[in-house]
Structure formats: C-alpha cells, structure tokens
Amino acid sequence: MSNKPIIGVSGCLMGHNVRFDGGHKRDRLVTDVLAEHMDVKTICPEMGIGLGAPRPTIRLQEINGQPRLVMSKDNEVDLTDKMLNYTNQVINGYSNLDGFIFKKGSPSCGAYRVPVVVHKEGHRRNDGTGIFAQEFMKKFPWIPVEEEGRLNDAMLRENFFERVYALRRWHDIPDADNNLSGLINFHASHKLMLMARSQVEYRYLGRWVAETTYETLKERRQKYLEHFMFVMQKTVSKGKHVNVLMHIMGYLKKKISSEDKHELLTHFESYRKNHLPLTSLILLLKHHLRNYPDPYLESQHYLLPYPVEITS
DSSP: OOSOOEEEEEGGGGTOSOSTTSOOOOOHIIIIIIHHHSEEEEEOHHHHTTOOSSOOOEEEEEETTEEEEEETTEEEEEOHHHHHHHHHHHGGGGTTOSEEEEOTTOTTTOOSOEEEEOSTTOOEEEEEOOHHHHHHHHHOTTSOEEETTGGGSHHHHHHHHHHHHHHHHHHTSTTGGGOHHHHHHHHHHTHHHHHHHOHHHHHHHHHHHHTOOTTTHHHHHHHHHHHHHHHHTSOOOHHHHHHHHHHHHHTTTTTSOHHHHHHHHHHHHHHHTTSSOHHHHHHHHHHHHHHSOOHHHHTOGGGOSSOGGGGO
C-alpha cells in the first residue's frame, strides 16, 4: 500500500474545541492510535455554518413529517437549508476519503440513532441521522462510516478497519480507469475476504470482472466498487471464518505434518468455542506459510487486512 488511508473525523473527536459548550469529545482511539496510521481530515459542520463555540444547542425535530435541524430553544429558527447548502459546497472535497468516523448522537454528524423530537413536550424517537452525515452517506455510499461509540465493539471496529484499508488499496490502483489488470488483481487479492462474507457474492463480482473489457472498464469499475463495499459491510461469523481457515489449510495439507494438521484443527475448534482469538489462528497459519510459501495465499489480504498496530 503506497499511502496511508485518509479518514474524515468529526472535529470534536480529535480534541478540537468545537462543541456547543466550547469543549471537545476527544476520543483516544482516534487521536492516539488511528491518527498515527491514517491521515485525518477533520470537520465540524456546525462551526462550518457559522454557529461558533460556545453556541446555543441545536437538535433534530420532526416538522411536517420531516426531521429538521432547529435551535433547541426556538424551533422557529430552522438551520436545515443552511446546513444542506454548506454540505453541498464542501462535500466533493471528501470524495477521496477511505472512511469517516462521526460523532454519535450529533444532529449534524450522528450516523445512527440520533434523537428526533416528535412532540412539543420533548418526546423523542431515536432513529434519526445528522444532516451532514446523511448527505455524506447519500453521496458516497461506498465509503465506510462509523461512530466513535460503535468502534468500542470489536467486531464492528475490525469490520470498519477492513473496509477502510480495502478502499485505500482501491484508491492506490495506478491509472485506474485504464488499468484492467489493476481491477483483476484487486478482486483476486480480496478473494478470501469476500468468500468469508458470501461465496455467492464473490462469484457475482468475479463474473462482473470477467465481463469487463478495456473499453468498458471506466464505466464498470465504479459499480464493482459499490457492490464490493456493500458485501464488505457484512460481518463474518466464526463458522464462516473457520471455513476460510480450512480452505487455507488445504494449501498446506501436503506440506505440514499430521501433528501440525491436528494442532490447526484443534485451534480452529477452540476459536469456534470462543477460547482463542482469530488473530492467533492467522499467526499460526502465517508461521506455516513462512516455512512453505504459497504465492496465492501470500497475495490474500485476508491474512493481514490492516496493520496489527492499530488494534494493539
């Protein structure tokens, strides 16, 4: 990979004093870990529309059946159009991102379960999306998005990192619109990651690649990316991981001893029963691959989807 991933981050999560109270919501995973391994591009849409810090609070409120961005103490002050205009002005500058980490619960940046006031007495439902985040996800549905709170969940965090680094590899394909072999190699090197999620989807994308020509590459590659990233959103069950691990072991079965095979199978079962982490099995397989190199397996990003340092 020639470049670090580029991720967007809500400014308050990077420790910028842009919150309504003049403070921040610094997130240590973002500032102490990810910022060392990724290029971070920050934004605070509320500052962007000129609200300043500190500032009066804003919220999402249902008006005429639609969530609107309004001042909390005066819902006659509707900021929705102002936020949409600002978003339209800046959003194209984020097209090269490999991911975005939004601030949970924010009426501008929250990606999931943002409170929406639905009654004059303050009753809420928690199914809203911040206005900026909503427009970003609509414009770039293939860019991985998460919130800082959800990144505390190991499965969601690992899935997010896998997608971020996969998208970076996509962006690193040189002269991509004219590089058919780049598309073919990208698909081939993500085979096991796709198979772990869905063999049906892997085969579908394989047919899409096989039917792409130099003449149709430019128009077809974006559709490939969108479907690839859709598949990559799927979290992988332990059973499917074991199926892929068994597939990898199949390349080694004629080279390793019967004792090594038994050890691998025992460890696979321990992983299935939550007694071992997946990383332990990957490390064990990579140990055998150092002794018995295999070009195909060495090309597979499944064995190292992102740098181990970002999870240590």
